[in-house]
Amino acid sequence: MRILMAICCTALVLSGCTAPKERVPDLLSRAVSEGKICYGHQDDPAYGHAWCVTDWETDPLDRSDVKDVSGRYPAVVGFDLGGIELADSCNLDGVPFGLMRKAALAQVARGGVVTFSWHPRNPLTGGDAWDVSSDRVVASILPGGEKETEFALWLQRVGDFLESLDGAPLIFRPWHENLGSWFWWGEKLCTPEDYKDLYRLTNDYLTQERGIQNIQWCYSPNGPVSAEDYESRYPGSDYVDILGTDIYEYPGEGETLAEAGERFAGQVRWMLATLQALAADHDKLFCLSETGFEGLPDPLWWTDVLYPAIHGSGICYVLTWRNAHDKPGHFYAPWEGFENAFNFNQFAEKEDIILL
Numbered sequence: 001m002r003i004l005m006a007i008c009c010t011a012l013v014l015s016g017c018t019a020p021k022e023r024v025p026d027l028l029s030r031a032v033s034e035g036k037i038c039y040g041h042q043d044d045p046a047y048g049h050a051w052c053v054t055d056w057e058t059d060p061l062d063r064s065d066v067k068d069v070s071g072r073y074p075a076v077v078g079f080d081l082g083g084i085e086l087a088d089s090c091n092l093d094g095v096p097f098g099l100m101r102k103a104a105l106a107q108v109a110r111g112g113v114v115t116f117s118w119h120p121r122n123p124l125t126g127g128d129a130w131d132v133s134s135d136r137v138v139a140s141i142l143p144g145g146e147k148e149t150e151f152a153l154w155l156q157r158v159g160d161f162l163e164s165l166d167g168a169p170l171i172f173r174p175w176h177e178n179l180g181s182w183f184w185w186g187e188k189l190c191t192p193e194d195y196k197d198l199y200r201l202t203n204d205y206l207t208q209e210r211g212i213q214n215i216q217w218c219y220s221p222n223g224p225v226s227a228e229d230y231e232s233r234y235p236g237s238d239y240v241d242i243l244g245t246d247i248y249e250y251p252g253e254g255e256t257l258a259e260a261g262e263r264f265a266g267q268v269r270w271m272l273a274t275l276q277a278l279a280a281d282h283d284k285l286f287c288l289s290e291t292g293f294e295g296l297p298d299p300l301w302w303t304d305v306l307y308p309a310i311h312g313s314g315i316c317y318v319l320t321w322r323n324a325h326d327k328p329g330h331f332y333a334p335w336e337g338f339e340n341a342f343n344f345n346q347f348a349e350k351e352d353i354i355l356l
């Protein structure tokens with residue numbers, strides 16, 4: 001048996017396949033089979049609208065804006081690795097990587113799911129992820145590029161962190177929102193081939209060279225986009241396990257909240273239907289990897305906008321972005337005392353929405 005397993009694992013590595021399906025976090029597989037959707041929140045245990053963990057080593061990390069409001073934890077917690085590439089001790093939003101590790105393990109221990117995005121610095125200019133002043137950055141870190149060696153070290157540091165999670169099943173979602181041009185790996189900043197090479201190189205390094213097999217790889221361009229656009233930079237089915245998309249609601253010029261909500265819900269429904277067809281073709285899970293309406297100005301957003309947009313869609317999870325503790329209007333989930341909390345609870349109590 002052990003020999004058979006060793007042969008299978010070797011075959012997997014040699015064939016370039018990513019993690020086998022058994023590695024899908026239990027909760028996600030269960031959600032999909034029952035037609036349910038896990039609710040997720042970015043940075044949930046690290047800070048909230050008006051609080052921030054200060055001493056993560058002694059703090060039990062049991063506070064959560066979502067739990068303060070609903071009595072339950074989000075089923076999915078998202079974290080961002082931006083800064084790990086420079087060996088910083090905290091990420092770009094001030095979250096210590098030690099806290100992230102401890103909170104991620106606690107989330108998995110309670111049966112939940114963790115997902116990691118990555119907003120790395122710009123390796124060519126020294127700027128941040130949003131520095132789009134050069135369209136040579138991706139080319140510069142690919143094999144033969146002048147920043148190849150430096151980027152290899154960046155990936156090594158990502159690998160060191162992910163490896164320190166003791167084999168816990170996790171989702172990694174690098175190089176996201178790549179069909180916009182606001183990150184240095186965006187559409188106008190690199191060719192489709194260079195983008196795919198970057199995604200594949202990242203995956204090959206972590207799964208094959210480092211042997212990290214507990215990662216579900218999520219590809220998550222910004223949406224809505226056509227199936228053709230979505231696939232134009234798709235790295236390939238051997239490199240991706242979950243098809244994602246990031247779509248936010250923004251109030252349009254002269255639009256009422258109801259109109260903006262309807263437009264956004266329509267975009268989400270349309271994009272998720274597109275993903276459902278692609279996911280069926282590629283035999284993948286799919287999700288709404290990031291969403292939200294900054295500051296939640298719509299009092300009925302959860303039940304009248306988000307829920308009708310995702311109900312019955314087939315996604316395994318939906319994740320709303322962070323509740324910044326240091327930027328008062330920058331929040332995407334309710335917090336204790338916020339008027340929209342009641343509506344969030346109505347959403348959280350739906351039969352097909354999972355919290356923990």
Ligand code: BMA
Binds near residue numbers: 093119321322
């Ligand atoms: C953005 C904002 C920024 C943050 C970045 C990475 O959407 O929330 O404030 O630095 O995500 O988390």
